[in-house]
Amino acid sequence: MKTAVNPELQFHITNFLHYEAFLLDSRRFTEWLDLLADDIVYRMPLRATRERKDGATIVEDMTFFEESKTSLTTRVNRLGTTSAWAEDPPPRTRHFVSNILVESGFPNDALTVRSCFLCKRSRAGEIEAEEIFGERVDVLRNVDGQWKIAARTIYPDQAVLGVKNLSMFL
Amino acid sequence: MLKHSVDNRIFQGLRxxxxxxxxxxxxxxxxxxYELELERIFARTWQFLAHESELPEPGSYVTRWMVDDPVLLVRTNSxxxxxxxxxxxxxxxxxxxxDFGKKKAFTxxxxxxxxxxxxxxxxxxAGDKVYGEEMKxxxxxxxxIPRVERYQxxxxGNLDPAAMPLDDYLGDMKWYMDIxxxxxxxxxxxxxLPQRWVVHANWKVGLENFAGDPYHVQTTHRSTVELGISPQDPLYAGYGHQVxxxxxxxxxxxxxxxxxxxQRPPYQGLPQEMWPMFERNLNADQLKVxxxxxxxxxxIYPNLSFNSPVHGSEGHLHNYxxxxxxxxxxxxxxxxWSWFLIDKAASEAYKEAAYKGYVGSFGPSGTLEQDDTEIWARIVHASKGHMARSKDLSYNNLLNYLMGLERVLPDETFPGPGVAYPTCYLDAxxxxxxxxxxxxMSKEEESAGENGCES
Incomplete structure (x- = not known):
């Protein structure tokens, strides 16, 4: 794996992902959509428990998200209705993004970026917070000096999710 | 202890x-x-384990659960x-x-x-050396698992060796399962694979929601009406028959x-090239419905539900x-546990479109699914207290299952078996x-005692 040796690029990408998390946690979903390329492929396959000899523990055939910009926009629009009960009253989310690896040494018009995520969610007066965590693999594209997410694949670590729904974005 | 808190007097009051x-x-x-349900319902009724396509060849296996009993389901060499x-x-x-895999043997x-x-x-x-030849x-x-049977x-599986055959248990549901x-x-x-996630809810609420609750659609899923995905008419999920x-x-x-x-496009909008198959595989009354x-x-009692909807717009309809x-x-x-199933005979393009429709609507991230589990969790939150739990049935802690009671009569002209009422907005x-x-729940454990599974 070639990782970023250019500290400036690492800084920009890290900042970009932190800013994205800030938009999601601030519920500024329309601005979040602006960070996504129009042809984005946004997926979240399933994790399975398998014996090592049987191969990968990610099952690509079934997903939790299989989205395009259009379908993500529909999801954001739904949050703007008066009856999106799962998000009204709004739960509080906190996206923690870390272990950011930029898989290219030089600024380019496309980069592969790996990161770990932990999303905690607090609802109403519940003391227990829900959480979901795993790895993301993004393809970032530089469009006229602006980074855009051209692809995101979310790999959850749990085979059985501990969240009651996936009404958040990851 | 159990018998003191949930006795026959309570059941008589319930009745x-x-x-x-x-x-x-x-x-x-x-x-x-709940403890009594495990003994009297889940240890005696048929529980879903898998669809046979999940076990494609000899040696294929999946691991499943019958509540707390871990189950290993295999396809043998024969x-x-x-x-x-x-x-x-x-x-x-x-x-x-x-969760799944392929093996010749389990060590x-x-x-x-x-x-x-x-x-x-x-x-x-070291069998012979440590146990001797006398080990049988x-x-x-x-x-x-005492009983394993399948239909369509x-x-x-069933934990009760004396349970009625699956065929009898499903009864007239088989007619609809054929379709x-x-x-x-x-x-x-x-x-x-099935998607799996954990929700604060009681199993009976999930069962109810799919079994007989089209009435919730117009409010729980109103956000999709606001978006123009679902029809405006508040009665739309009620047209048809509840059986x-x-x-x-x-x-x-x-x-x-x-x-x-x-009328909407026939056969759930399925492609016309598939219609001759329906005519081959179904009888005239099934086709009509x-x-x-x-x-x-x-x-299907106690804890299996299904939904076969239509998504998309004219010309791009898909069903799963x-x-x-x-x-x-x-x-x-x-x-x-949520499985996506599709007709083997459908085209690859159709299967792909239907799968995307499912993930976006009824999967755990789906625009329709999200709000259900939120609301089911609120039932649990609001049902822990003294007023909700008092078994004297005081505080008016009786919920309303009155919709259509003595008001909606069966429609004798419906071609399918069962007692069919001419609306789906009904608590029948x-x-x-x-x-x-x-x-x-009120059946004494006559067979459970014999099997020695009574504690």
């Missing part, structure tokens, strides 16, 4: 209230009720499907921890006892079309089958489901 269309709030969250308790009979270790990681696909003990480490290996095979590719699962050549296939079947099962055959309005239906949604298992993890918690299935619940 009287249920005849009036009332159901106490505490049956959904009471821990004593092609048979067998189910065993997924626990080594030597010291009780969980034998297989993978316990504790002392190395090895079992073949038929469950026979075929290898004991055939007495130490994997413990089978759906495999069910939903057996309409096209080759039947249905599971795509990938009460035996043994707590029920199905809604929804046309989603107001009387006198233009299928032709008019937009959505089939229902439940979503199967749901509500695995109880306690009175206030379930693990949801809920009332019948909970009556069956009461019947099972």
């Amino acid at each position: 009287e209230k249920m005849e009036q269309g009332l159901l106490p709030q505490w049956i959904f969250t009471d821990p004593h009720i 092609g048979e499907i067998k189910a065993f308790l997924n626990s080594c009979p030597h010291r009780g270790t969980q034998l297989c921890t993978a 316990c990681p504790y002392h190395g006892w090895t079992f073949n696909l038929d469950g026979d003990l075929i290898g004991v480490v 290996k055939d007495e130490w095979g994997l413990r089978p 590719g759906m495999i069910f 939903i699962l057996g309409r096209s050549d080759g039947g249905m296939e599971v795509r990938g 009460v079947l035996q043994n707590g099962h029920g199905i809604n055959v929804i046309t989603a079309t107001a009387p006198g309005k233009p 299928f032709a008019k239906t937009t959505v089939f949604v229902g439940s 089958l979503n199967v749901r298992l509500w695995r109880p993890l306690g009175p206030e918690k379930i693990e949801i 299935i809920h009332r019948a489901t909970h009556e069956y619940w009461l019947e099972l």
Whole structure:
């Protein structure tokens, strides 16, 4: 794996992902959509428990998200209705993004970026917070000096999710 | 202890209230009720294990749960499907921890006892030297799930050796399963794995929601109406028939079309090239019902539900089958298992479009699914207190199951079996489901005692 040796690029990408998390946690979903390329492929396959000899523990055939910009926009629009009960009253989310690896040494018009995520969610007066965590693999594209997410694949670590729904974005 | 808190006097009181269309709030969250449900319902009724397409060839296996009993389901070398308790009979270790895979034999990681696909003990480490020749290996095979039977590719298990056959248990539900699962050549296939997630809810709420509750659609899922994805007419999910079947099962055959309005495309908008298959595989009455239906949604008692909807717009309609298992993890918690099934005979492009429609709507991130679990969790939150739990049935803690009671009469002209009412906005299935619940719950354990599973 070639990782970023250019500290400036690492800084920009890290900042970009932190800013994205800030938009999601601030519920500024329309601005979040602006960070996504129009042809984005946004997926979240399933994790399975398998014996090592049987191969990968990610099952690509079934997903939790299989989205395009259009379908993500529909999801954001739904949050703007008066009856999106799962998000009204709004739960509080906190996206923690870390272990950011930029898989290219030089600024380019496309980069592969790996990161770990932990999303905690607090609802109403519940003391227990829900959480979901795993790895993301993004393809970032530089469009006229602006980074855009051209692809995101979310790999959850749990085979059985501990969240009651996936009404958040990851 | 159990008998003191939930005795026959309580059940008698329940019966009287249920005849009036009332159901106490505490049956959904009471821990004593839950313990009794495990003994009297889940240890005696048929529970869904898998669809046969999940076990494609000899050696294929999946691991499943019947509430808290771990199950290892395998396809043997002769092609048979067998189910065993997924626990080594030597010291009780969980034998297989993978979700699925392929194997010739299962070896316990504790002392190395090895079992073949038929469950026979075929290898004991240093067997003759430590146990001697007198060890009877055939007495130490994997413990089978007492009954495993299937219908239309759906495999069910039962912990009660004396249970009625699956065929009898499903009863007239089979007529509808023929349409939903057996309409096209080759039947249905599971795509990938079931999605699994944990929700604070009681298993009966999931069951109810699919079995007999099209009424919730217009409010719970109103956000999709606001977006223009679902129709504006607040009655749309009510058009069609609600059909009460035996043994707590029920199905809604929804046309989603107001009387006198233009019919929707026939056969759930399935491609016309598939229609001759339907004519081959279904009888005239089944075809008649299928032709008019937009959505089939229902439940097979106790904890299996299904939804066969139509998504998309004219020219791009697609249909699929979503199967749901509500695995109880306690009175206030379930693990949801959600399978996507599609007609094997459909084109790859159709299958792909239908799969995307499913993930976006009824998967755990779906625009329709998200709000259900939020609301089910609120039932649990609001049902823990003294007012909700008082078994004296005081504080008016009786919930309303009155919709259509003595007001909506069966439609004798409906071509399908069961008691069919001419609307889906009705509590007829809920009332019948909970009556069956009461019947099972108040049955003394005559067979359980013999099997020695009574504690």
